[in-house]
Every structure is written in structure tokens, then in C-alpha cells.
Amino acid sequence: MFKINENYLKLPGSYLFSTIGKKVREYSEAHPDKEIIRLGIGDVTQPLAPVIIEAMHKAVDEMGHQETFRGYAPDLGYEFLRDAIAEGDYRSRGCDISADEIFVSDGAKCDSGNIQEIFSEDCRIAVCDPVYPVYVDTNVMAGRTGEYDAKTGTWSNVIYMPCTADNDFSPELPKEVPDLIYLCFPNNPTGSAITKDRLQEWVDYANRNGAVIIYDAAYEAYISEESVPHSIFECSGARTCAIELKSFSKNAGFTGVRLGYTVIPRDLKCGDVSLHALWARRHGTKYNGAPYIVQRAGEAVYTEEGRKQLSAQVAYYMNNAKVIYEGLKGAGYTVSGGVNAPYIWLKTPGAMTSWEFFDYLLEKANVVGTPGSGFGPSGEGYFRLTAFGTYENTVRAIDRIKAL
């Protein structure tokens, strides 16, 4: 008789955003007259930029003609895209990353979930708390996390690095040495950033201790301050200890288009074994490339016109972030984030738990946010709002919250 992967049964409840989706759906069905504003899931609302649309139409046409039709993409992505990424995101910033160290994929969520596969089951992971749930849940599925303690909401074999107001939402170097360290900056969910000097300390720590940093830079486009690095490869020594994940979802609005990439430098090794080779083997065996049309859309992101149109889009969302930040602050809330990231992190009022505030906001203001405790125990008492709504909805949502 076949048996299942019992690790799945350890997962408490369903994926955070599925749970929120269900709650909102139920409320909406029970109150069809209420107009709900969604500032919960980090999904964008602005249409794709004209330069992207144009590139996609062109690629669709190519697929319709014998001479220009494209079948399977190269395992690691088309060279035109990998070259554009290497130049646009790395060499132009002085980072020593070459095109053949870039693996194109269908998004950073998939990559951040799959990357753990190339590591031993014995590896111990460290995560920020609160944290994007995918890092932890995928390690639970792989059997790396030990047992769940429902009282504390923690796993016995995970090193948690609390990020709270006390440390300005920036984690301390862990005393117990982990094998894999997940870092996401600018941070989801807290919206906090890390300075280059501080990140250099992490790189040094990882190199000193034989740890790998899995660096999620999905929100890099939202950085507005000089001191904040756009890539971990701006730090010296990162080539021997870091993997970087990037997304096109937030800088170019590709949440429904699906494109991302992972950088694994050839210098990152375990003894003689290159992690680059292992990930290439995984990519070649379990993946079949991002669609040609989507890779052409990705290429357009790096054109001069693309950069112009997309920085306007980022500015639009960052204006929303300002509306939320200042609106809530003016209304007496304690808020952070929103300067180098499209997320605002607020303290729930009074003694409300995160989920109590979620229900309160949904019912009284018809505004959906994300409960901080859904991201980990240190998120309890916090709440995330995203700047990815439309400007009009963002203003209305904040007006409603102010009026409570």
C-alpha cells in the first residue's frame, strides 16, 4: 500500500493567502452590497506597461509563423534575457555576475520554494520572524523543520530571528549557526530595508560559518535610499555564500505573467560540488523554461523605454505607500516600512491580535489586509497593508480606517 509524505500533515492550516482568500470570499458572499478594498495579498493592480504589451504582441506574432516559431526554450533561459539581466541588474551596478550564472524561471515564489531541494535534509534553516510563509512551509514539506508547537507557533528545528520594533525590524546574527539563512530585503512583510554595511556583516558571518544565504530581492525596485543595496552581490565575498532570487512581479507587474530568476555564482561550493551544477540539473530535469513570449516581455523591462515606464509605475505605488503611511500615522497608528518597500507594517491598536484586527477591518471598513501573525509569532500584534492597490482605492481605504 502506498504511503504519503507525512510532512504535509504537519502543516497547520492552509497557505496563508488561501485562508485570507476564503475568509474574504465568505464575507463577500454574505454581504454582496459591501464594496471590499483589497490591500492584503501583494498583487499589483496597474496594467502592464505599453513597452511590455508591445513586446508580447510581437512575440505572439513570431509564434504564429513557421520561420519565427519557438519550441522548447533553452534550459536556463534565452540568452537575450539573461544578457539583459546580467547587464541591467548586475554589471551596471558593479556586481560580478555573468549571464550563465542566471537561471530564468516562472517566478520567485517557485524558486524560493524549490531551492531547498538541492540541500541536505539535515540542513538547519534560519528565518526572520515574521517571514514570507513559503520559506518555512516548503522546508516543512521536505522534513527539515522538526515538530510544530501550536502554542508558540514555531517549529522545533527552525532558528527564528525576531524582527520587531526593538531591533528596528532588522534581525541579529544568530548565535546557533544555521546552514541556510533566508533573508528578504526590502522585507516582506515588514517593509524594512537593510543597509549595505549591515548586509556585509551577514555575508561575512555566512562565509565564516559555512552557511548559505538565500537572498530574496523581489522588492528591490522600491529602494529609494542610497545606503540600501539592490543586490547581495554588492557585498564582497557574496559569491561564495549567496544565492539571489529576483521577481518581475513587483517591478513590472508580472504577477499574472510569471517570470523570475535565480542567481547562483559558480564560486558557491560545498567541497568540490558546485551548487550551480545542482540547480542546473534540477532546472533541466523538473522544469521546461519560461514561455518565449514572457521572456521577451522580460527583455523589454530592461530597455530604456521600459525602465522609464516602469519607474513611473513604481512611483505610483510608492505614492500609495506614502498615502497609507502618513494617513495611518496621522490617525495615531504606529507604522513602519513604506520607504524602500511597498509594504506598510502597523501595530494593531489596543490589545487586538492580528486576526482580530483583520476581522475588524474587514467588517467595519471592508478593507482587507494581512494579519502579521500569519507571517510568524513575532508578527502577532502587527498588520500588513500593501501599496499595490489603485490610488483611488488606497485613499478610500485609508479614509475608512481613519473614520473608525
Add this chain to the structure above:
Amino acid sequence: MFKINENYLKLPGSYLFSTIGKKVREYSEAHPDKEIIRLGIGDVTQPLAPVIIEAMHKAVDEMGHQETFRGYAPDLGYEFLRDAIAEGDYRSRGCDISADEIFVSDGAKCDSGNIQEIFSEDCRIAVCDPVYPVYVDTNVMAGRTGEYDAKTGTWSNVIYMPCTADNDFSPELPKEVPDLIYLCFPNNPTGSAITKDRLQEWVDYANRNGAVIIYDAAYEAYISEESVPHSIFECSGARTCAIELKSFSKNAGFTGVRLGYTVIPRDLKCGDVSLHALWARRHGTKYNGAPYIVQRAGEAVYTEEGRKQLSAQVAYYMNNAKVIYEGLKGAGYTVSGGVNAPYIWLKTPGAMTSWEFFDYLLEKANVVGTPGSGFGPSGEGYFRLTAFGTYENTVRAIDRIKAL
């Protein structure tokens, strides 16, 4: 110090088609004057049908406007596509499969590689020999296959089901009972088919023994004979023992577009645990949906016009299959397949091994095929040619082989 997943190191050589690609590239660079015809990898060559192109242009336009822009897709796929699949591929054939048992993905390769994750590491797998390498390689990565014996080319903990001329390329029910049985019909690589009566025996065997059949029906569109089932769910009892994988790559030419789906009936359980729920959890945690544009392209496959255009495309490739089959037969080769599948499976001449014949064909006829031994030890002495080339190239390739 971090450690890697040691199972990766057990894999002998690189992924089959990467190896072939490299060999062909090297030959081509050394002989730039030679015009190589590729009948190796199962990649299509005909452009996307007009109905698909039209649907994609429309969807691209929608993504460019605020009112019709789409962000993250629903976890399991858009309803419009799942409804079209449920009706077009199942209910219309009398199969009891509902839309919410269908999980849309970016292709059958990914699904066939990922599906093993929801099963225990202790599960023992059975595969046809020869076999599509992804089934075995992904189980090697997960640590299920024991040790590799380089002499026999087999794994100690895998049950091999030889498919040779002796059994007409149809596997026997295994004496040792496996937990997971991978079946692919119409078959890749042998091009053989299975009758409904014979497949019913497999379903009964699986139900009797508590095994799960992972049924890869990627080549279903090429079935030409009445007795051959289009889905395992045509067999009674399949809802309690079978998972079906489908691809849009071969019926609609989506190798570079990326779309597939997996069917997990709600009746498929291990004790109280539904495999549907486990796969939904995996999909929600590690995947973020197929692109909206691609899902609209998939929907167009099921329209009346789509069916018409795509059956013409399938007929085009099946005419190539006939050219290869009859050409080689006329030249004295022993051939099979090509009737319900786009693959022709031929016996290598004389005492040539599969790789010897590969090199021979590449060098003497500048034709690329796939060595049978690359699919497993029982593939030794065989060779696969695909019907996915252009008609002109197919005719020329066969002429060249005949002239050897």
C-alpha cells in the same frame, strides 16, 4: 557547514536531452557546412494555430488595460480553462471528472517531476523500461531509488517493467508490488499504445494492491485506433487509484508556451488523507499559476475552430510518422510505433548500440535521433525518431537514411 542533497550526486551524467544537445552543438561547430535535421527531442515545428494566436493577442490586450488586467491567477487555474478541460477531455468522453479535480500547470514535465513529492520517501516505484527519464531522475533526487549499477544501468530499488519486441512493447503486471506505477500511453519513447481492456487490468491491479498509477497521457491526441483509451478515467475504478497528467505541448504545439494539467480525483485517498488536498497544498505553496495569457490560449484549444485547426496539425505530424515508418520499413529496418503516437521506434542495424547508431546517423546522414538506451537498459539496440519535424525535413532525413 551546510550540506547538499547527496542524491543528486548519484545521477549518472546529465539529463538525456541536454547530453544530446551538447553532442549536436559540438558536431555542428566542427562542421558548420553540414545541415543537420533534428528528429531527436520531441519538439514541435509547426507555428501556433491562428485560433491560439488570436486568443493570445486578445489576452495581451486585456493585460494592458486597467479594467481587464489580471494579477495572480487562482491557485488551481482559471475556471474558464478548467471547465473547458472537464467538458472537452472528460465529460464528453463519459469520464466522471469535475473541473475542481483539475490542476492547471506550466506543463506535464514539471508535474511528472513534482508529483512524487506528495508521496512517502519509502514508496517503491515501477517504471516501464525504456522510460521517459524524468520519472526516474526525479525519484533519484528524492532518494527513493537505491543505488545505481553502472553495469546494468539500473537502480536497486526501482521495479523495471521491460517493454521489448517480445511483449509488443506493453509491460507485464509486476510480480513485486510497487507503490507508484508510472505509465505513459501512447508511449514515449516506443510509440506503442495500450488497449482499454489492457489498461483496465492495470487499474484493477492497482486497486487490488493499494498502488497509485501516475498516467501520463501527453500524446493522447495522436490516438487513431478505436480500442485505445484517451484517458485512464475511461476505466472503471480509476478514480480510486489514478492520477492523470496532460500536456498542451503535442496536441497544440505549446512546447514554448508551457501549459499542462494534472487530474487528481477526490476519491483517491491514503486512509483519510486525500491526495487532492496534498497536491492543492503543494500547488498553493510552491507554484503561482500559469500565465493568464497562456490559460486563454489553452481555452482556445477547446473551441470548435481550435479543434479543427489542431486536428489538422496532428494529421500533419502523423503524415510525417507514416513517411518515417514506411520509409524505414522499405529500407529493411524493423520499426514500430507511429500509429497512435508521433514516435517511431526502430531496431538499430547489425550489432550497433544505440549511441553508436546515434553517432553514425549524426555523422553520415546529419540526422539527430534519440538513442534508445538513454531511456533505460531495455532501450539498448533501439532508436527513436520523432514525427515533429517539418514534412520537407522528414522526407529528406529518411532519404538520407535510405541512402546510407
